[in-house]
Amino acid sequence: MGDKDGTSHSAEGSALGFWYQSLYALLILLEQSSDDAAVGIEQLDDIALTADGHDLLYQLKHSIAAKPLPVGIKSRSLWRTVKVWIDLLPKVSLAETGLHLVTVGGIVEDDPLAALSEADSDRDPLASAMAEEAQRVVEARAEAKANGQSPLPYADRKDGCEAFLSLPPAIRLNLMRRVTLKIESPTVGEIEGHIEARLTLLPAGQRAHVAKKLIEWWDRQIVYSLCGKRERVIGRPELQAQISEIVGELDQGKLSADFETVQKPLEYQPDGMLTRQIALVKGGNADIDKAIREEWRARAQRARWATENPALASMINDYDAVLTEHWSDRHSQMVEDCKDFEEDGKCKSGLDLLRWTHNEAPTAVRPIQEGFGAAYYVRGSYQVLAIGLQVGWHPDYKDLLKEGE
Structure with a gap:
C-alpha cells in the first residue's frame, strides 16, 4: 500500500489508508464501461485494473491531514513509487501497462512533475530533471558517508533514486511516458460521495442507499479476496449484478440481512x-x-x-x-x-x-x-x-x- 504523506504512522492512518484503497478500487471499477474490466488490490500494486486487454496499476498517496502535502520531484512518495514500479518492470509489459500515481494533494508550484498530469506532454525534461534529482541524492549520501555523518540523509527516497539511475536513459523515459499523475483526488471522507455520484443510471433518491449497501458488500469481498475466500479480482459483471440485487430488494421492500457476516466491535460491552x-x-x-x-x-x-x-x-x-x-x-x-x-x-x-x-x-x-x-x-x-x-x-x-x- 502507498505511504501516507502528511500523517502520523498511527493505526488510524493505516486503517483509513487501507479502506481508502478499497473504496478507490470500487470507484475505478464503477468508472469502467468494458465488460471484461476487473480490479484487485495488493497484487502487483495498491490497485491493479485490467480492462480491454490493458493493465493499469495505481499507487495511492492518501492523507488525513487538513492540508495534504503537495507532491513534487523531491517528494519521498514519488521516489518510493518509482522504486515499486521499477521492481515491477520484469513482470509487466510497459507497452500494455498504464501507471497511475494518485494523490489527494496538489503539485508543488512550477515543479517538473506537472508534466505527468497533462496527457501527451513531453516527458523528456521530466526524465532529465528526475535523473538530476536522483544524482543529487546519491551524491549527498556519499558525501555524508565520507564525512562520517550518521544517519545518512534521504533514507526515505534513496532506493528509488538508485533504482532510477540504474536504468538506461531510454527506459527511464519510457517509464515516465506510461505514468499519469492524478492530483486532488477525493479524500477518504469524500470518496463515498463520488461512488454515489457514479450510480447515474439509478433514480437520485435511491443512490445514497444503494451506495451504502454496495460499499458494505464491496468491503466484505475485498477482505475475502485477501484471505483466500474468493478470487483475488472482482469483475465488472459481478459488481453490476450486486447493484441489481440491491435495487431489487429496495423496490420489493425486502429486508436485508446486513450483519450476518459482520463481527461485533472488540470494544463492545453489552448491557x-x-x-x-x-x-x-x-x-x-x-x-x-x-x-x-x-x-x-x-x-x-x-x-x-x-x-x-x-x-x-x-x-x-x-x-x-x-x-x-x-x-x-x-x-x-x-x-x-x-x-x-x-x-x-x-x-x-x-x-x-x-x-x-x-x-x-x-x-x-x-x-x-x-x-x-x-x-x-x-x-x-x-x-x-x-x-x-x-x-x-x-x-x-x-x-x-x-x-x-
Missing part, C-alpha cells in the same frame, strides 16, 4: 442484564459469547432498519410480540414442570430454554418477513428482550433479578 440472565441458569462462556455476538448483530440490524425506514418500527415491535409469545408458551410450561425441582434442576431447564433460542428458535419461529432467513436476528432479538426483562431463562428470573438489584 449487564444479558450476562446476569445467563448466570442465573449457569450458562458457560460459549453461551455468553454467542449471546453477546448475536445481541449486537440484532441490535445493530433493528437500529438500521428503523433509521432507514421509520415505518419498520411497528414491524419490529410486532415481531417482538411473536417471539415473546413463543418464549412464553415454553417458559410457562417450564415453570409448571419445575415447581418441585431443586435449584440445579431449575437451572438446567432454564439453560435448555436459553439454548433453544440459539439453536431451534430461528427455524421454529416464522421469520420477520417471508424469505428473511438470517438466524442472528431471532437469536439476538431474544437477548434484546432478555435485557429488558420481557423474556428470561430461569423459571424465577424476575424475582431473582429484582432481588439482586
Whole structure:
C-alpha cells in the first residue's frame, strides 16, 4: 500500500489508508464501461485494473491531514513509487501497462512533475530533471558517508533514486511516458460521495442507499479476496449484478440481512442484564459469547432498519410480540414442570430454554418477513428482550433479578 504523506504512522492512518484503497478500487471499477474490466488490490500494486486487454496499476498517496502535502520531484512518495514500479518492470509489459500515481494533494508550484498530469506532454525534461534529482541524492549520501555523518540523509527516497539511475536513459523515459499523475483526488471522507455520484443510471433518491449497501458488500469481498475466500479480482459483471440485487430488494421492500457476516466491535460491552440472565441458569462462556455476538448483530440490524425506514418500527415491535409469545408458551410450561425441582434442576431447564433460542428458535419461529432467513436476528432479538426483562431463562428470573438489584 502507498505511504501516507502528511500523517502520523498511527493505526488510524493505516486503517483509513487501507479502506481508502478499497473504496478507490470500487470507484475505478464503477468508472469502467468494458465488460471484461476487473480490479484487485495488493497484487502487483495498491490497485491493479485490467480492462480491454490493458493493465493499469495505481499507487495511492492518501492523507488525513487538513492540508495534504503537495507532491513534487523531491517528494519521498514519488521516489518510493518509482522504486515499486521499477521492481515491477520484469513482470509487466510497459507497452500494455498504464501507471497511475494518485494523490489527494496538489503539485508543488512550477515543479517538473506537472508534466505527468497533462496527457501527451513531453516527458523528456521530466526524465532529465528526475535523473538530476536522483544524482543529487546519491551524491549527498556519499558525501555524508565520507564525512562520517550518521544517519545518512534521504533514507526515505534513496532506493528509488538508485533504482532510477540504474536504468538506461531510454527506459527511464519510457517509464515516465506510461505514468499519469492524478492530483486532488477525493479524500477518504469524500470518496463515498463520488461512488454515489457514479450510480447515474439509478433514480437520485435511491443512490445514497444503494451506495451504502454496495460499499458494505464491496468491503466484505475485498477482505475475502485477501484471505483466500474468493478470487483475488472482482469483475465488472459481478459488481453490476450486486447493484441489481440491491435495487431489487429496495423496490420489493425486502429486508436485508446486513450483519450476518459482520463481527461485533472488540470494544463492545453489552448491557449487564444479558450476562446476569445467563448466570442465573449457569450458562458457560460459549453461551455468553454467542449471546453477546448475536445481541449486537440484532441490535445493530433493528437500529438500521428503523433509521432507514421509520415505518419498520411497528414491524419490529410486532415481531417482538411473536417471539415473546413463543418464549412464553415454553417458559410457562417450564415453570409448571419445575415447581418441585431443586435449584440445579431449575437451572438446567432454564439453560435448555436459553439454548433453544440459539439453536431451534430461528427455524421454529416464522421469520420477520417471508424469505428473511438470517438466524442472528431471532437469536439476538431474544437477548434484546432478555435485557429488558420481557423474556428470561430461569423459571424465577424476575424475582431473582429484582432481588439482586
